[in-house]
């Protein structure tokens with residue numbers, strides 16, 4: 001049995017230890033924010049945070065995650081109050097949206113390290129692929145999120161999600177409070 005922490009909750013997976021973390025999160029925990037894009041570590045659609053670092057969850061087994069702290073996009077905020085979420089919404093950024101959870105996770109991890117990254121730092125740290133080509137808007141949104149974090153800019157409140165957090169928790173058991 002493989003044990004680690006997902007979104008601040010202890011979890012045990014009764015799965016083959018070689019199971020990719022992405023599949024444990026999506027299939028066993030119903031945390032479907034991280035996406036399967038390439039399965040080869042290239043696209044970053046499956047990006048989650050492991051011990052504070054951006055990790056391609058298709059490339060790490062649950063055995064390798066043993067004892068570590070995993071955070072998925074579902075834990076960013078329940079009400080779109082995270083600065084990265086605010087910047088993404090204010091920028092009307094996504095096109096098809098498939099890559100965006102991974103982009104948002106990579107951006108939030110970068111911004112925790114430096115809230116004022118340069119274009120070069122953004123390009124170096126966010127190596128995710130967007131088939132819709134949203135890269136210029138992503139760079140702008142990362143900088144906007146940094147300004148929001150530093151208190152230099154406010155964006156108008158994001159519209160309420162189409163589903164209330166309590167209803168989402170009923171529909172997605174893994175989102176329920178412990």
Ligand code: FES
Nearest residue numbers: 037038039044058
């Ligand atoms: S699905 Fe993991 S890097 Fe593409």
Ligand code: FES
Nearest residue numbers: 096097130131132
């Ligand atoms: S928004 Fe479509 S892949 Fe990035």
